[in-house]
Amino acid sequence: MTKMDKPAGFSRRSLLKTGGALVVSVGMPIGLETVTAIDQAFAQGTRPPLTPDQLSSYIAVNADGTISAFFGKIDGGQGVDVAIGQIVADELDVAVAKVKVVMGDSATSVNQGGASNASGIEEGAVPLRNAAAEARRVLVEMAAGLLSVPADKLVVKDGVVSAADDPSKRITYTQMIGGRYFNVPVEWNKKWGNPLSIVGKAKPKKPADYKIVGQTVRRNDVAPKVFARFDYITDVKVPGMVHGRMLRPPVAGAVPTSVDESSVKDISGARVVWKQGFLGVVADKEWDAVRAAQRLKVTWSQVAPPFPNENELYDHIRKAPVNKRVEAMKVGDIGPAFAGAAKVISAEYDWPFQSHSSMGPGCAVVDIKDGQVTVWTGSQKPHYAVEGVAGILGVPRDKVRAIWVMGPGSYGRNDAADTMIDAALLAQAVGRPVRLQYSREEGHAWNAKSPASVHRVRAGLDQDGKVVAFHFEAKSFSRLDVASNESEPRHTLAGQLTGLPPKPADIYLFPGEAAPGGPYSFPNKLMAWETIPPLLASASPLRTSHLRDPLGPELYFAAESFVDELAAATGSDPVEFRLRYLTDQRDIAVVKAAAEKAKWETRPSGPRGPTSAVAHGRGIAFARRGKTLVALVAEVDVDRQSGKLRARRFVVAHDCGLIINPGGLRQCIENQTVYALSRSMWEEVHFSREKVTSVDWATYPILDITEAPDAVDVVLINHPELPPSGAGEPTVRTVGAAIANAVFDATGVRLRRGPFTPDRLKAALS
Amino acid sequence: MSQKFTLTVNGKAHTIEADPDMPLLYALRDDIGLNNPKFGCGLAQCGACTVHLDGQPTRSCVTPLSAVGKAKITTLAGLGTPSSPHPLQTAYIEEQVPQCGYCINGWIMTAAAFLGKKKKPSDAEIRDALSGLKCRCGTHMGIVRAVKRAAEMMG
Incomplete structure (x- = not known):
């Protein structure tokens, strides 16, 4: 224990x-x-x-x-x-x-x-x-x-x-x-x-x-x-506990119509818990629970395949009816500005569903004793977990104690919350404490995802190449089909599977959040977002919620790639172009610091000299996240034959106000950079018309250590006079665009869809 | 059908009764009560469950009990202690590698076997030796630094 x-x-x-x-x-x-x-x-x-x-x-x-x-x-x-x-x-x-x-x-x-x-x-x-x-x-x-x-x-x-x-x-x-x-x-x-x-x-x-x-x-x-003296949530043991496993349908949206309990009767202590769409097993030993889940004979309801073909995803988003549209940022009036522009440049950028796929699948332990419920959870929001568990069990909140224990990775609303609510239902049904750890397949296929989206960006230039209008449109599934915390059971798989109506929030960009393009002093700007209906309304394996730097990678991949396109269209150096339109001294300082540390060569981006088998390039991206500012330079090699990308070096300049722990901050930034490289190079949730087919590390590849950069150089800018601002996520959003911009510099090819897999890069190069 | 198995783990014998098809990982965690090999995937894709069988790094999540035989099993807890640490454990602390750290077991156990055979590896050799292991937090740069540091300590 x-x-x-x-x-x-x-x-x-x-x-x-x-x-x-x-x-x-x-x-x-x-x-x-x-x-x-x-x-x-x-x-x-x-x-x-x-x-x-x-x-x-x-x-x-x-x-x-x-x-x-x-x-x-x-x-x-x-x-x-x-x-x-x-x-x-x-x-x-x-x-x-x-x-x-x-x-x-x-x-x-x-x-x-x-x-x-x-x-x-x-x-x-x-x-x-x-x-x-x-x-x-x-x-x-x-x-x-x-x-x-x-x-x-x-x-x-x-x-x-x-x-x-x-x-x-x-x-x-x-x-x-x-x-x-x-x-x-x-x-x-x-x-x-x-x-x-x-x-x-x-x-x-x-x-x-x-x-x-x-x-x-x-x-x-x-x-x-x-020294193996640290207990994670997966290591919590309670006397008398049993192990659980859940069963998931072969077609998303299907529910069990019959369950043959006799199919597991020879497994010691195996018991089935079935309530509407919720189906799990428990056994005294974990391996027996695993076997029982594999062997249990279940008939599932026949349902129409809920998803489009994966290769039609972005068409689906583009054509989907709009649930909600919000103009999040408006400066001046882009209408007349575009009408009077000498030149209009536009581009569209696509970003897929991405998955938490935490290092270990979610895990929780729930003990219900004498009306008192104790929950050990890897959920990063244990205080809200109290409400969620009380709600699903129908007990007063003051009878529930939630104790957070370090989970196997926690970067948003991953599967920790769902395992906890499942475990609570299992524990209530079998009258024993239950430890539940999901399978790898559930950890990949059934955790909440970050939403797939398309981004349309255009800009008007005057005769001198000056930007007079900037228009950014994001169209996406909601960012929060389920809430970022589990205080309401209807925001959990178990809640939805036991008949609670989902309540998706129709929201993409948070109101007030710094919008892409925001820091640049373009005289007329419009940034708008639109949400579309979910593909499957309830208990969907493609339901969305917050993943590390929610929306950051996709929004800034689009925005900062497009700013780079503007620089190229006007024959400008990408750093110089950004500095031309940034006005805040902190913004300027962070961009300059990155360029200086990277020994940035001032010139317009694009291929130079004779074509070689491996092309080299550099790219920059800049973003704000709240009050934190990040400028990141990527140096990449592109193998023209294989399409394989290698990010050799990153330079990150980072300003988060007062620095509390410089050593810790440096590592935090370095790790975010490598994590975001994984998101940018590899990560894409695959699905068939029936279900999510990214079920493990083979079908949802992530960065391998052989693909990690040679160096991540971090420049910290300290502002003791300013309050400290968040540093755990801002770097994530700069990596995709910086790499794509570096690929353009190397090859002259624009990447407008992530992730930048060898196949995609090869196709773009040919 | 359950059978009796005697497993020698970190120098101590444990007799358990279990299904011969059961992966070693479940015996170590559930029957013997160790917390260091982790369940990550059950598919030998991530390395979180790695233990040494007679010094060979082995993914315990896919190793059935019936295949273990008399092999001596070493887990992370058996690799070193605070008073007598393995150089990799020292190096991990010096380099402050973790984010969540759930993957640590796989990296250290794999790297320990590698460094046992290869003196003074280059960065590229270290990366190749560790290829296939997963880290979801992005601590790869710290891992390379720690393994390099440990290699230097081991001379």
């Missing part, structure tokens, strides 16, 4: 009241009554209710001198918890090693939205920073009373408060409150999820005073992982 992080706090008599030695040790003329009064004003033995307006909901000083920081988000592997620890340690004036970040347990932290939108630091750190600052203020005030020294004459170092002019007058955080809880209200903004925030009376430190923020701090999870 996974050991759970528990706050060290437990109810006991006040340390100060019983620990007379403390008073003696500081030798101050201070009476027990005073001590008691100070103590009662700020601290108590039992934890106050876990509500956002309590300091104790974020920070505790433990009896062993460590600090618990209760974080209502999670870290899926990017090291967000390390940065949170740095921020808390700096505000509290304690060593960073003393801070233990306790994440993602609905019983110990408030709902800060889970992992979401690369907001772990940008939004998630704000209440933790403010809470840590307030905790320090309270502790100094307590010390002032106990030491009879005015608060402004006290200094704090490594959790020890002492008189500035007399270090012998000292008291530690642990002595004052260790093992108990703050009883201090804070001001909550009354919001839940990502924007949840609080302020206390204390003001956080100025960036100039940071000692730990801005330093590279190592992760705590690497050693346990390499």
Whole structure:
């Protein structure tokens, strides 16, 4: 069983009241009554209710001198918890090693939205920073009373408060409150999820005073992982648990019409759970559950194949009726500008469905005992999981505790949520705790996908080659057939299979998000998006939801490829062309930094010199994501014969405001680059008219280590005067366009459909 | 029909009763209770389940128990410990490789066997030796650095 992080706090008599030695040790003329009064004003033995307006909901000083920081988000592997620890340690004036970040347990932290939108630091750190600052203020005030020294004459170092002019007058955080809880209200903004925030009376430190923020701090999870002493969600065991497996239909949309339970009767402990479209098995041993799922004889309903031929996907999107159209960004009036343009250039770009296909299929453990439900989940939004599990089981929310445990990859709404809801139904049906890990096929074919889309872009140029109009149209399936969290069971496979009506959100680009083309000062701009109906309304293996940098790869593949086309059409160098239209100094700085580090050769892109077997090229792309800016240069080789692409080197210039942990940030950017290379080169969900046929790593290839670049050079631009903004996703969106632009530079061929597989490249080259 | 199998894992003998067709991975995880070989695909496509059988890296998810015989099984936990780490474990920590880390088992177990045979490999040789293993977080650059560092440590 996974050991759970528990706050060290437990109810006991006040340390100060019983620990007379403390008073003696500081030798101050201070009476027990005073001590008691100070103590009662700020601290108590039992934890106050876990509500956002309590300091104790974020920070505790433990009896062993460590600090618990209760974080209502999670870290899926990017090291967000390390940065949170740095921020808390700096505000509290304690060593960073003393801070233990306790994440993602609905019983110990408030709902800060889970992992979401690369907001772990940008939004998630704000209440933790403010809470840590307030905790320090309270502790100094307590010390002032106990030491009879005015608060402004006290200094704090490594959790020890002492008189500035007399270090012998000292008291530690642990002595004052260790093992108990703050009883201090804070001001909550009354919001839940990502924007949840609080302020206390204390003001956080100025960036100039940071000692730990801005330093590279190592992760705590690497050693346990390499020594096999780290439990993932797949390793959680509960006494008496059984293993589950689910069965999926041969044609998407079909449901079981008959199930022959006798077909698995010789498998020890095998039991069938069937409820409408929901069909699973459990067995005492995992292998028996696997075998039972393979052997179970099921008759499925006859349904019409729900999907178009894969090679007609983009035609389907282009011709599909429009559900909703939104003009997300409008500057000036493109109508007259196009009418008066000397030249109009246009292009269309297509991007396929892509899959989470996490390293391991989703897994969850659900234990229902005496009306209390405990869920161990890899879902990156465990607080919302509470609601989803309560909903599917029909129990009150306060009877459910969801505990996040690191899953096998977590970059959005992957299959972790669905396994959890499935496991809850199985556990309820069989009356035993259930551990469910999906098959590889389910992890590929049945997880939510990012939507396939087409992007039509055109621009008007005047006689001098100046851009006078820019028009970007995205047409796509909704980005959220199911919500990015599982708080409503109808947004899960099990919910839909047991008859809950789906409720897709008709949305593509989030309102207010920086639209493609946005940073460029083209005088007339229109950016619009359209959604089309889903191919299959309920329990679809092509249902969409958020995948790492939602919509980023496809939108910026289109936008930044097109900007490159404009540069080429006007005989301009692609860097110079971008700088001509960027006006924000940070935008300009990041593009220049990438070009400089890459030793960018200023010239219009396109093939040069005699044709060689392997062509070389370089390309750039620039994007904003929220307040974070990324410029990325790709250097590629293209084998004209095979169509095989090799991205040799990337240079990434990155500005996310204040940098918390430069070493961690560098790796995070490097890893995003390689991940996005995989998305750009290989990843495409294949399907037949009946079902998704990308079911494993052979049918959904991803990047191999032999295809990883030789180097990813990262240039970090630090802005201590600006708040930190998200860094977990922005780089992803720049890679596709930079590669496509480099391929153009190498070969003169424009890639307008991803991914850039050898077959596709070969066809484009011939 | 279930049979008795005695498996020697990290120097310790375990007797279990199981279906001879059951892949070794399930015996290691479910019967013996180890957490280090991971289920990734069940198809020998990703490497997350890799263990050594008499020093040979083997995908335990497709290796039936009946094929294990008397082979000595080594898992990641048996490769080294914090007090006596394998150079790859040290190098992984030094290079801070993970994102999620679920794939670590496959890379380290495969690389350990490779470095046992090949001294001072080039970057290209390292990549070729590790080809086919999967990482979904994109830590490939860190993996290459760590294996290179371990190779240097091993001289």
